[in-house]
Amino acid sequence: MAVFSPFMKRRVLPGFPLALGITLAYAGVIILLPLTALVLKAFDIGWTQYWNIITSPRTLAAFRVTFLCAAVATAFNAVYGLALAWVLARYEFPGKRLLDALVDVPFALPTAVAGLALAALFARNGWFGAPLESIGITVIFTPLGIAVAMAFTSIPFVVRQVQPVLEDIAPDVEEVAVTLGASDIRIFRSVIFPAILPAYLAGCALAFSRAIGEFGAIIFIAGNLPNYSEIVALLTFIRLEEYDYPAAAAIAATLLFSAFVLLTVVNLLQAWHLRYVGRGD
Amino acid sequence: MDFKRLTPYRTPATHRVGDQPLTRALIIGAVLAATLFVLIAPLAIIFIEAFSAGWRTYVANLSDPTTQHAIFLTVLTALLVVPVNITFGIAAAWAVTRFRFPGKNLLITLIEIPFSVSPIIAGVAYLFVYGAQGLFGPLLDQLGVKIMFALPAIFLASMFVTAPFVARELIPLMQVQGADDEEAAISLGASGLRMFLSVTLPNIKWALLYGAILCNARVMGEFGAVSVVSGNIRGVTNTLPLQIELLYNDYNAAGAFAAATVLASLAVVTILVRLAVERFDDSRAEAKKRARPGH
Numbered sequence: 001m002a003v004f005s006p007f008m009k010r011r012v013l014p015g016f017p018l019a020l021g022i023t024l025a026y027a028g029v030i031i032l033l034p035l036t037a038l039v040l041k042a043f044d045i046g047w048t049q050y051w052n053i054i055t056s057p058r059t060l061a062a063f064r065v066t067f068l069c070a071a072v073a074t075a076f077n078a079v080y081g082l083a084l085a086w087v088l089a090r091y092e093f094p095g096k097r098l099l100d101a102l103v104d105v106p107f108a109l110p111t112a113v114a115g116l117a118l119a120a121l122f123a124r125n126g127w128f129g130a131p132l133e134s135i136g137i138t139v140i141f142t143p144l145g146i147a148v149a150m151a152f153t154s155i156p157f158v159v160r161q162v163q164p165v166l167e168d169i170a171p172d173v174e175e176v177a178v179t180l181g182a183s184d185i186r187i188f189r190s191v192i193f194p195a196i197l198p199a200y201l202a203g204c205a206l207a208f209s210r211a212i213g214e215f216g217a218i219i220f221i222a223g224n225l226p227n228y229s230e231i232v233a234l235l236t237f238i239r240l241e242e243y244d245y246p247a248a249a250a251i252a253a254t255l256l257f258s259a260f261v262l263l264t265v266v267n268l269l270q271a272w273h274l275r276y277v278g279r280g281d
Numbered sequence: 282m283d284f285k286r287l288t289p290y291r292t293p294a295t296h297r298v299g300d301q302p303l304t305r306a307l308i309i310g311a312v313l314a315a316t317l318f319v320l321i322a323p324l325a326i327i328f329i330e331a332f333s334a335g336w337r338t339y340v341a342n343l344s345d346p347t348t349q350h351a352i353f354l355t356v357l358t359a360l361l362v363v364p365v366n367i368t369f370g371i372a373a374a375w376a377v378t379r380f381r382f383p384g385k386n387l388l389i390t391l392i393e394i395p396f397s398v399s400p401i402i403a404g405v406a407y408l409f410v411y412g413a414q415g416l417f418g419p420l421l422d423q424l425g426v427k428i429m430f431a432l433p434a435i436f437l438a439s440m441f442v443t444a445p446f447v448a449r450e451l452i453p454l455m456q457v458q459g460a461d462d463e464e465a466a467i468s469l470g471a472s473g474l475r476m477f478l479s480v481t482l483p484n485i486k487w488a489l490l491y492g493a494i495l496c497n498a499r500v501m502g503e504f505g506a507v508s509v510v511s512g513n514i515r516g517v518t519n520t521l522p523l524q525i526e527l528l529y530n531d532y533n534a535a536g537a538f539a540a541a542t543v544l545a546s547l548a549v550v551t552i553l554v555r556l557a558v559e560r561f562d563d564s565r566a567e568a569k570k571r572a573r574p575g576h
Contacts (some may be wrong), residue, residue: 110502213399216504
């Protein structure tokens with residue numbers, strides 16, 4: 001390919017300055033400006049104070065419970081999401097379109113409504129809460145409740161990442177494996193799973209990321225006890241209400257940083273997936 | 282190679298993993314059973330709880346003045362934010378898919394950031410721009426403009442959390458479609474507006490509708506970001522999701538569930554529209570495939 005400047009492409013189509021202008025103005029004012037302000041505020045605090053805020057017992061407890069519950073929620077979605085994606089991609093059955101549509105319920109349902117519904121379901125006398133209580137499991141106002149709310153709100157991620165990849169696996173790949181004498185389990189392990197792995201991991205990372213940031217659904221069901229069932233997002237909110245802005249900035253900036261790390265992981269996984277797809281062509 | 286030594290090769294019947302009737306029935310059954318608990322029960326309990334005290338109580342709960350105001354404010358926010366988001370989404374998709382410029386990938390990443398950022402972070406970040414302690418706080422105070430804990434903050438925070446919605450639907454579609462049709466229109470002498478209305482818009486209308494519907498659902502349902510920036514003033518800056526929390530904390534569960542049915546119905550409508558759009562879109566994609574083989 002000839003070397004030419006990015007701007008040298010002959011532009012037949014109109015509207016570039018207008019479209020780019022609107023895009024940059026909106027992205028700048030709505031997205032970049034507030035995030036920059038947050039980062040500046042966090043830098044304002046100074047390293048020592050930042051470290052003191054982040055390592056205070058209550059903050060550490062909040063981070064621990066948030067990440068642990070997000071891990072549990074992601075583990076649930078790794079199983080349920082994969083099964084759901086498998087069923088939607090591989091089988092035909094009545095009601096499949098409806099099931100496909102239902103997968104989007106956690107995205108379409110506002111988080112406050114989801115939280116209210118889950119709190120009612122898992123209340124001690126609720127549809128799920130009562131039977132669970134009788135076997136000694138309490139979900140509401142415990143970290144388990146946090147995990148439940150996180151799991152619900154992040155259901156679509158694994159499904160929507162894995163489903164298209166599963167649909168794209170050509171039948172002949174599996175047939176070859178069959179003619180070579182492989183069992184179903186062996187074929188799944190050695191042929192199908194490696195093909196979906198990057199998308200599967202990306203879906204899990206997205207679900208984990210969403211779980212860490214979730215707020216609305218959780219506060220209805222968690223009980224929000226400091227050092228027990230208080231998530232990082234809520235602690236940030238509480239610090240704001242106490243006008244403790246340095247603490248709010250420090251915790252929010254840390255949360256933002258972890259979101260960026262996860263976003264990078266997802267992007268790397270997606271690049272890996274694209275390489276995988278490219279090699280297959 | 283000595284062909285005579287090969288045993289006769291028989292083509293196997295099409296075999297795919299997990300297609301045995303028993304495996305199939307077990308997997309589908311297990312997933313459907315789990316879905317009943319995981320996805321259907323939460324949706325069902327909202328309506329059941331809301332109507333548990335009878336139709337009349339439900340109507341009384343919904344006609345509570347603060348709930349009414351919350352509904353009004355939520356609709357107002359959507360009416361303002363969704364069109365702005367559509368404009369931004371089209372502009373971003375047009376710039377990104379039709380032109381090459383340095384920093385393009387960075388711009389795409391920037392647009393998608395709100396997806397991976399907790400809404401609470403968004404709220405805090407806005408506070409540090411427009412709040413009393415924020416970058417523009419002193420200036421706004423001098424000018425007597427109130428953004429934080431007032432309606433403008435609700436609009437701004439909603440714009441942040443929904444920024445990627447329309448753009449994300451349009452960018453992959455317009456990338457696949459390419460610029461051939463539009464270039465043809467321009468070279469035949471169409472004006473930019475004419476090209477947009479007669480070529481671009483018809484090509485992207487379903488994706489645009491779907492993106493707008495998703496954006497609308499998110500705006501109306503946004504909780505975390507709005508809860509930080511709105512100040513939660515009852516009957517003034519309380520949107521419907523905040524009103525649900527308020528009623529719930531007031532031990533007015535019936536009122537909370539009644540308010541929740543409005544948003545849950547919105548979710549159901551969103552999903553139904555998605556189903557309809559996909560059906561139309563499928564037939565359109567099929568038609569295109571048949572009309573232009575190899576494209």
